[in-house]
Amino acid sequence: MNYFDRPTSKELLDVVNFYINEVLKNPKDLNSFKIKISLNILNIVRRENSLRENISDDFLELGRVITGKEEFSVSDISNLIKNDEIKIDDSKLIDFLYRLSKEKIKVDNPKY
Secondary structure, three states, X not given: OOOOOOOOHHHHHHHHHHHHHXXXXXXXXXXXXXXXXXXXXXXXXXXXXXXXXXXXXXXXXXXXXXXXXXXXXXXXHHHHHHOOOXXXXXXXXXXXXXXXXXXXXXXXXXXX
16 A cells, blocks of 8 residues: 555656756756755655555554455545545544654655
8 A cells, every 4th residue: 555645756756867867968957956856856765665564564454444444545544534434533533644644754854
C-alpha cells in the first residue's frame, strides 16, 4: 500500500532526471538552486523508500479495523468518510490520520 501523496517517487525522480539531462545538454546552465532542489528530491525519495515498509506495517492493522477489509487503500478510508459510513470524530480514524500525518512529515521535512 502506498500511503504517500503526490508527487510520487517516480514523478520526483522524473524531475531530477529531466534536470540532469538539461544540464548535460548545456553544462553552462548549471544552476546551484536547482541542484539543491534535486538533492532534496533525492533525499525525500530515499526517506520515503526507507520508511515505506514501517509505515505499511504500522498502519495496516488500524486500516483493517477502520475499513473492515483485509486489503484496503487510503481511498477506501476516504470513501467511508465521504459516504458518512465512518464519523470524522471516530477515535480510530483520528489515530490513523494523526499518526499517518506525522510519518509523512518525517519524510518531507525530517527536522520538523
